[in-house]
Amino acid sequence: MTPPLPERAGRRCHNVLNPLHSTHYFSSELRRELAAVGIEDERAGYLAARAAAMGAVAAGAVTATFFNFRHELVAEHVPAVWRTASPEAVLAARVRAVDATLRRLLGEDVIVSKDVAEAAELALRAAEACGRTARPLYAAHADLPVPEAPHLALWHAATLLREHRGDGHLAVLLDAELDPVEALVSHTATGKGMAPRWVLGTRGWSRQDWEAASGRLRERGLLDTEGELTPAGAALRQDIEARTDRLDRAPYEHLGTAGVERLTEIAKGLLMTAFAAGAFPEGMIGKE
Template sequence: MVARLLPRAWNTVRPHEVLNERTHIVNDCLTRLLGEDAIASKEMSQAAELALEAASACSPSGRPIYTANAALPVPAAPHLAFWHATTLLREHRGDGHVSTLVAAQLDGLEALVTHTATGTNWSPGFLRRTRGWSGEEWADAQMRLCERGLLAADGTLTPQGIDLRRAVEADTDRLDAGPYQHLGAADTMRLTELSNAFSKVVLACGGLPLQEIGRI
């Protein structure tokens, strides 16, 4: 899907234009969802400072998506700097997660199938549509996983599949520990507290309609 669409995208708009527009969209969304008082608060400034400090200890080795985002300038406004830093932390973890999936011999589609089988809010229909996989390809991946003893006939994870997914998450945590070890326990706890508070407001305002996603 990416290989098919991305070249056409760059014929329509240039990368720097996309990045500029993305920043404008993030600013508008956070201002609308959190409110002007929140984005101008001392808590937001502290969250940005802590998240950027944690991100400064991220490792670029084997992490192409993190590295690409890390090459972008840090926005001046605290709420945008906080968003930028959380993007770095997310992609640092995400790139490490891909490494653990490869080590577990799960391809991209098999990773999605086993992920939905854990009972998350992400429905197979939503992931197939947004990732470009057909129903036949999804069924083929389920068959491969059944043959490996990771998936049961009813689409649920077997005990072996559960153990594998737990091992993948544990390895992902291990590979992602550096930024938070650098930040320290107290500051990591404070960053978590601030992030959770902002996230709850965003969710309460419908910023991420998880229930709707689950129905697709």
């Protein structure tokens, strides 16, 4: 019998791998590489970069798999973006951007270090246990080739683990009967989600949408008049994360306790280096 993982070990590992995956979304390198293939609008760029693994899909598929973007925003850019650059061109631009972003944030010595190579091996091993069923974004990325360079292989594996958890998380949100804006509002109220101005600036929702969702959460007894989670709201968000952990346990159980701890340790160090190098905009996370 394999000993059970410590409580939340998989979540802790995800919480350092996911930001490593996400660094390129905020980088000048991604903007530059996408502009080189004709995509200059940043919103179109994000949608294309993340959806390209699914092929030249229509707006409905992107809205469904991304969950918290307003459909009208998605439809402004998809499928038109594929007439500007093919999914294959976008995927190639994305990998070039990730390469340049990680080299800038981590430094050449770290890029070629034994730690990065070890982390890539561990993360890929964990991803072996991810399942495609009912996980469309994960499944699409799982069909892409694994890059040869260790730092890119690590990023690829982090992407697989991120999208695997994310696909399961959406099922839990649906079961909790939270619509996209309610999910955003309640997550922000935990203090761990994106600040409202970032959500409204990137997801296509209006302040009126935000306030209406807040009102619905108040009616359910999940949010108070100050915009803070009630005890019931806090319990719901904790339950959502716990249920997401359960649906996402397979890759971390496959890797085992020692492997998860080591991957978490290395990824945390890499993330701290990236943070110190200015990987993310100030004020992105929080309630204001």
